[in-house]
Amino acid sequence: MSAVLQYAVQGLAAGSFYALAALGLAVIFGVLGVVNFAHGAFYMLGAVATAVLLDTLDLTLWWSLLVVPVLMFGFGVVVERLLVQWLLQLDPLYNLLLTFGLTLVLVELVKQRYGVSGLPYQLPGGLQGRLDVAGVVLPRYQLFVLLFSVAVCVLVWLMMTRTRIGMIVRAATEKPELARALGINVGRWVTPVFGFGVALAGLAGVLAAPFRAITADMGNNFAIILFAVVVIGGLGSIVGAVVAGFLVGLVEAFGQAYAPTFAQILIFVLMALVIVVRPAGLFGRQEATT
Amino acid sequence: MESKRKWAGASALTMTLLLSACGGGGPGSSGGDFTGDKLVLAVLNDQSGVYKDASGPNSVKAVKMAVADFQAKYGDKAVVKNIEVTSTDHQNKPDIANTKASELYERGGADVILDVPTSSAALAVANQAKNHKKLFLDVSAATTALTGAQCNKYTFQWAYNTYLLANATGTTVTRDGGKKWTIIYPDYEFGQNMTKSFTDAITKAGGTVGETIPTPFPNENFATFLTKAGSSNPDVIGTMHAGGDLINLVKQFNESGLKEKGVELAVGLMLINDIHSLGVEQFAGTLFTDPWYWNQDAEARAWADKFMTETGVRPSFEHAGNYSAALQYLEAVQAVGTDDADKVIANLEGKKVNDVFLRNGEIRAADHSVVHDANLARVKKPADVKEPWDYEEIVTKIPASEGFAPAEASGCSMKP
Numbered sequence: 001m002s003a004v005l006q007y008a009v010q011g012l013a014a015g016s017f018y019a020l021a022a023l024g025l026a027v028i029f030g031v032l033g034v035v036n037f038a039h040g041a042f043y044m045l046g047a048v049a050t051a052v053l054l055d056t057l058d059l060t061l062w063w064s065l066l067v068v069p070v071l072m073f074g075f076g077v078v079v080e081r082l083l084v085q086w087l088l089q090l091d092p093l094y095n096l097l098l099t100f101g102l103t104l105v106l107v108e109l110v111k112q113r114y115g116v117s118g119l120p121y122q123l124p125g126g127l128q129g130r131l132d133v134a135g136v137v138l139p140r141y142q143l144f145v146l147l148f149s150v151a152v153c154v155l156v157w158l159m160m161t162r163t164r165i166g167m168i169v170r171a172a173t174e175k176p177e178l179a180r181a182l183g184i185n186v187g188r189w190v191t192p193v194f195g196f197g198v199a200l201a202g203l204a205g206v207l208a209a210p211f212r213a214i215t216a217d218m219g220n221n222f223a224i225i226l227f228a229v230v231v232i233g234g235l236g237s238i239v240g241a242v243v244a245g246f247l248v249g250l251v252e253a254f255g256q257a258y259a260p261t262f263a264q265i266l267i268f269v270l271m272a273l274v275i276v277v278r279p280a281g282l283f284g285r286q287e288a289t290t
Numbered sequence: 291m292e293s294k295r296k297w298a299g300a301s302a303l304t305m306t307l308l309l310s311a312c313g314g315g316g317p318g319s320s321g322g323d324f325t326g327d328k329l330v331l332a333v334l335n336d337q338s339g340v341y342k343d344a345s346g347p348n349s350v351k352a353v354k355m356a357v358a359d360f361q362a363k364y365g366d367k368a369v370v371k372n373i374e375v376t377s378t379d380h381q382n383k384p385d386i387a388n389t390k391a392s393e394l395y396e397r398g399g400a401d402v403i404l405d406v407p408t409s410s411a412a413l414a415v416a417n418q419a420k421n422h423k424k425l426f427l428d429v430s431a432a433t434t435a436l437t438g439a440q441c442n443k444y445t446f447q448w449a450y451n452t453y454l455l456a457n458a459t460g461t462t463v464t465r466d467g468g469k470k471w472t473i474i475y476p477d478y479e480f481g482q483n484m485t486k487s488f489t490d491a492i493t494k495a496g497g498t499v500g501e502t503i504p505t506p507f508p509n510e511n512f513a514t515f516l517t518k519a520g521s522s523n524p525d526v527i528g529t530m531h532a533g534g535d536l537i538n539l540v541k542q543f544n545e546s547g548l549k550e551k552g553v554e555l556a557v558g559l560m561l562i563n564d565i566h567s568l569g570v571e572q573f574a575g576t577l578f579t580d581p582w583y584w585n586q587d588a589e590a591r592a593w594a595d596k597f598m599t600e601t602g603v604r605p606s607f608e609h610a611g612n613y614s615a616a617l618q619y620l621e622a623v624q625a626v627g628t629d630d631a632d633k634v635i636a637n638l639e640g641k642k643v644n645d646v647f648l649r650n651g652e653i654r655a656a657d658h659s660v661v662h663d664a665n666l667a668r669v670k671k672p673a674d675v676k677e678p679w680d681y682e683e684i685v686t687k688i689p690a691s692e693g694f695a696p697a698e699a700s701g702c703s704m705k706p
Binding site for chain 2: 003006007010011013014111115116117118119120121122130132137139141142210211212213215217218221222252253254256257260261263264265
């Protein structure tokens with residue numbers, strides 16, 4: 001029993017991380033309709049920036065949690081202005097190709113600059129060690145990631161549903177014509193929303209630095225899992241991304257425990273099952289795709 | 291017409307024979323005994339991918355160092371003046387390695403191909419070496435098949451193999467009290483072979499392997515795998531992962547609390563570059579086999595100093611292995627006075643060698659495995675590190691006779 005509880009706790013911890021990382025992907029798709037293939041690369045840049053900031057400026061994780069998302073927001077704004085905006089009115093395929101190409105370029109640049117073996121990163125003192133409650137062990141840092149991710153997810157959800165800006169953004173994207181008729185400048189919101197999504201990817205990268213290998217390739221495989229998460233949750237749905245994130249974390253943990261060879265395949269089996277039953281994903285809206 | 295041509299051919303042949311008899315092939319000349327009047331050493335390896343730092347461009351520099359040392363030693367007495375070093379990227383893909391090796395032998399004029407990490411790529415190159423009847427000195431690939439079931443006359447394995455890794459780490463750790471093992475391995479050929487070699491070695495040394503846990507490859511999240519591995523309370527967790535997966539696993543092992551419970555982590559294959567990139571803190575206390583360590587003695591260190599001047603980093607055992615392979619190849623060429631592969635091989639076979647890399651080394655004639663003493667190493671604690679790259683404490687020396695399987699057990703039957 002305690003083993004099952006242990007796996008469940010580990011699954012939730014991993015799931016919270018998936019939820020946070022997938023959130024930006026969901027936001028960008030929900031608002032811009034862009035399938036952002038570069039999300040894994042943005043996540044990687046966040047982690048690399050964290051390691052570099054520690055190495056060069058001695059900025060600890062706490063500072064990186066603030067600084068890196070701001071930097072990544074700026075980077076996202078530049079990418080949107082320079083590249084993405086020109087393709088927005090075209091078939092989504094063009095943006096998929098663009099972001100895929102962008103991934104290749106970013107990964108190669110990081111390889112050129114920082115090599116292939118990875119960058120070192122040390123956990124700040126306060127987050128080392130473990131919590132042991134009735135035989136269920138969770139590293140302190142994992143617990144921190146869990147709480148932090150949930151907090152950010154809730155904040156983003158509140159922002160999108162309860163604030164004026166959130167409502168304008170949603171109106172502008174769901175019914176752009178109507179929003180325009182009401183005097184909302186739809187185009188104005190596209191750039192900051194893209195930057196925001198990129199900042200969320202960077203934030204996930206910061207959190208990853210202490211417990212993942214920081215290499216140029218770290219986002220490649222991870223991005224595939226994230227796509228499974230957003231497809232399960234329903235493309236563009238924030239709540240869906242969060243729920244699916246936890247679901248995938250749990251499936252992975254129990255898969256690792258009871259069917260190790262199939263641990264990663266199980267995620268995609270889950271995805272296939274969800275698509276069969278609900279083609280738009282758990283929280284996806286059919287009309288959103290029209 | 292026909293007879294005229296024959297006559298011309300015969301006289302040309304006589305002239306050539308006369309010329310070579312008058313000292314054509316002797317020291318100081320590079321006459322007809324070298325194809326194209328030059329010797330070409332080709333380094334075929336990973337110039338941009340995951341093994342770039344472990345070997346890559348710096349192995350090319352190591353081979354160039356060997357050429358320079360050879361030229362400095364023999365000067366005018368060198369049997370060949372013109373020695374070229376070329377390099378090609380195989381991207382760790384067997385099909386690319388196969389094509390590139392064929393090109394190098396046929397059009398590149400390569401007399402020998404060196405390095406070739408990634409077992410599947412190395413096996414493809416070995417096959418090309420056999421077909422072209424030219425030398426292949428493998429340094430960075432670990433599969434025992436190169437000197438076992440798929441061995442051939444033209445292929446040598448210079449630095450290490452999975453048997454050495456398993457027997458040095460598996461046997462020594464078990465003998466030192468780590469009796470109960472759990473092995474976590476990536477579920478593909480290298481991981482499976484390593485797990486088998488380790489299990490054999492551990493059992494032979496009186497230990498037990500309780501559980502072997504396959505993981506997807508590549509994989510980022512090892513949390514539950516580690517919980518599972520720790521649940522049977524082993525003395526040692528052995529990991530057969532490499533590169534990014536190894537780093538993920540080590541970071542998460544350190545967080546899992548298993549270390550504090552007294553569980554040791556033994557790594558199947560690790561290079562000094564892995565420790566350098568992740569930082570010594572993460573790996574502190576980890577046991578692993580290092581076929582050669584740059585600071586293992588004064589001779590190694592002196593060469594590592596030269597290497598550092600050339601490259602800015604300390605050498606991995608793969609860098610040193612490439613230097614040694616190139617140097618011993620050049621020595622053999624010097625001894626036989628030709629680049630003829632069969633004559634060079636005859637000179638190399640059975641030779642006992644001591645150089646910067648090979649200690650107590652022997653180039654075995656039976657299976658072309660180059661055996662030598664190796665090290666079981668432990669990663670130092672950060673406080674014990676005295677200078678950059680000073681990461682390893684040598685726990686024990688593994689004599690060549692223990693680290694490598696006897697030639698009779700290799701399963702190699704050498705057919706030219």
